[in-house]
Amino acid sequence: MADEPTSRSTPDTDAGGLGPADRAEAWRRLGSETFDVVVVGGGVVGAGAALDAATRGLRVALVEARDLASGTSSRSSKLFHGGLRYLEQLEFGLVREALRERELMLTRLAPHLVKPVSFLYPLRHRVWERPYTAAGLFLYDSMGGARSVPGQKHLTRAGALRLIPSLKRDALIGGIRYYDAQADDARHTMTVARTAAHYGAVVRTSTQVVDFLHEADRVTGVRVRDAEGGESVDVRAGVVINCTGVWTDELQRASGSRGRFRVRASKGVHIVVPRDRIVAEDTGLILRTEKSVLFVIPWRNHWIVGTTDTDWNLDLAHPAATKKDIDYILDHVNSVLATPLTHDDIEGVYAGLRPLLAGESEESSKLSREHAVARVAPGLVAIAGGKYTTYRVMAADAVDAAAVDLPGRLRPSITDQVPLLGADGYHALVNQADLLAARHGVHPYRVRHLLDRYGSLVHEVLALAESDPDLLKPVEEAPDYLRAEIVYAASHEGALHLEDALARRTRISIEYPHRGIACAEQVAGLMGGVLGWDEAERKREVEIYLARVEAERDSQTLPGDEAADATRSAAPESRPYLLEPVI
Incomplete structure (x- = not known):
């Protein structure tokens, strides 16, 4: 391995944050350190692979071009399910595996x-x-x-x-x-990524892979571009793991390697x-x-x-x-x-x-939900397929496949024994919900709702209101959420844009008929206070979000994919230096 790992067996309570200071430090580390593993893709499999590798004692970096769970991992049916219908297809192994993972999530890893x-x-x-x-x-x-x-x-x-x-x-x-x-898939994915950071992984969003580093026929890292500021840096690693889901083929082509499977x-x-x-x-x-x-x-x-x-x-x-x-x-x-x-x-x-x-088969519903992992080239591993429920198994398989490119003996996966952030102490806090509500002056129902979103991290959310009691008031036109949750999304959860908070840290964009438009100004003000937005930046964020909602609504009135795609794709990107095609 390149250096002694920075992962912690007993992490301190400040670890796992993805705020502005953490983001700046992550950029410094990407350009100055050599990693054992660089994971590309901030969906649930990528976040899971980063957590798996970090808890095995490896030095890990996770980079994502947009936001955590911005692709498939925020747009699922939001179920951890055993795949009952796969029994009819005689995929008994897949069902058994999925049921075991569901059980782990319910009882040990993420009961909150x-x-x-x-x-x-x-x-x-x-x-x-x-x-x-x-x-x-x-x-x-x-x-x-x-x-x-x-x-x-x-x-x-x-x-x-x-x-x-x-x-x-x-x-x-x-x-x-x-x-x-x-489960709320976007919040779960984000929590997996934060847990990886908790154990020492460098996690950075709006960080796009634009090229691969090579020595002879070997992949030795990636060049990444900051999609917020436009700067680039080379990130060196023993192995790169491609966890980009539907972008798998594009990334494999960009690496100059021929893929072993097609997605x-x-x-x-x-x-x-x-x-x-x-x-x-x-x-x-x-x-x-x-x-x-x-x-x-x-x-x-x-x-x-x-x-x-x-x-x-x-x-x-x-x-x-x-x-x-x-x-x-x-x-x-x-x-x-x-x-x-x-x-x-x-x-x-x-x-x-x-x-x-x-x-x-040409019918997509009959394509395999099994996953595949392959060493595409020396120093490059790819994984695709599978289903959300089995992300932890997929992640472990991907890191296992990376072992050939890492010196020394790779320790076995232990993520079946690593609760996600917020799980420890959750059950006790549920029993203490009334006391917690009285202490902070909020309704017990509100505290229980927060516990099912943050678990034992609820203390961090509520603590934000100590200096500003108004943060315990609901978001205007979205009363299911507190203003403190918006601030916390920007200060701890890596939300960089209005869309990140309205579509993924909360689900305001799908839970209210206005789809976030009615509260966009207030949310932008709350986020801007954390991220240092001036008036022009707040206005730009609101305008881009409103254009996104308008484009989605318009696309949903059109009959075919091509017309809907053209309408939706015309909306501007919130990340100003994002290059197309995104890989």
């Missing part, structure tokens, strides 16, 4: 971020469907699906309708309830509607479609409904939802609802791209 959620599977056919589905769920439960959540429960039609009264009576003859888990992008669109539009207990719904499945997922005061599954060959950074996508979702969910959803009910829409390993 990952929560159980139940689903109703409506039965439509007599005689054969109940025993067929029950057999699959029994196998699912026995493989780990019922380890820390309830097992399947069979319901009559009347019982299923009591659970979800909004269903049409003729839409089912009965149902089966089962459990999975859910295809499949677009998945979700809509968000108010909770009162579908009357139900706290349970979701899973429906079969002709291509895959459709989820109706409880999400605080909302429902997330999705997803689509179509090939995408256009702008990878900004996949656009079309009217056709939205109509597809509405048509399928309305087939079982007594009171149909309409376009007017939609609060938010988001589109993401799944990085699928290309196979023989």
Whole structure:
């Protein structure tokens, strides 16, 4: 290894911050140190790989061109699920692996971020469907699906309708309830990255790889460009790990190496509607479609409904939802609802791209969700495929593959024993929520909401209000969030732009019909106080965010991908020195 690692077995409480001072120090370190591993890509696999490598005692840097989770990892169905439908495809290993990872998240690694959620599977056919589905769920439960959540429960039609009264009576003859888990994917990814920084990794966003460093046929690092200021620096490393998801092929071409596998992008669109539009207990719904499945997922005061599954060959950074996508979702969910959803009910829409390993089938829904890892060239490893739930396994496999390019014996992965930041002490704080609320003068409900976003880091968030009590007031026009959360996003969580805070640190951009426009001025003022924005910069941030929302709304009225892509891609970038194509 290049030098003695800076990772900490018992990190201090100041570690793991991604504020302005941390960002400046990270830039200095990128240009002055030699790393064992440089991870490219700040999605959940990249953040997981940085954490995995750092906790093995390696010197690690993680660079991301835009924001943490700005691609696929903030646009998923927000589920940690075992992949029940993969049983039908006989992918038993994938299901078993996913269920083990779900269990780890629920119980040990991230109980503050990952929560159980139940689903109703409506039965439509007599005689054969109940025993067929029950057999699959029994196998699912026995493989780990019922380890820390309830097992399947069979319901009559009347019982299923009591659970979800909004269903049409003729839409089912009965149902089966089962459990999975859910999380705010963007917050989870960001917390994985902060945990990596907590253990000594250099983590820096708005840091774009623009070239690779070589010695003979060996990759020896990357050249990165600061997408905020335009400066460049060479980052030297024993091995580079490509964790860029749908950008995997582009990065491999940029390295001058031929890829060992090919990645295809499949677009998945979700809509968000108010909770009162579908009357139900706290349970979701899973429906079969002709291509895959459709989820109706409880999400605080909302429902997330999705997803689509179509090939995408256009702008990878900004996949656009079309009217056709939205109509597809509405048509399928309305087939079982007594009171149909309409376009007017939609609060938010988001589109993401799944990085699928290309196979023989031309149907993206049948491409493999298994992951692949390969040593593309000496000093360069690539990983792609997989699913959000198994990110930790993917990360460990990627670091294992890097071992051949690192001197000495690589220690085994231990991330199954490393709780994410905020997990330690979380359960005790839940029991003390009323006391914590009284101490800070906020409602206990608000404290419980904060605990499920920050865990034991809630003390850092609330401490911001000691010098400014107004930070404990809600954000105007987005009352689910406190002003302190916006300040914390900029001071501790690496949010550099309005979009980072409104779309990922919070989910204001999809949870309110105004999509963040109504509070953009106030949020820009709160962030600007931390990041040193003058009036011109605050105005620029608001204008760029408003243009983004307008472009997304316009694209969602267009019928086809090409027109929607052209409209969405016309919106300006918030990072002024970002080069295209982004790799």
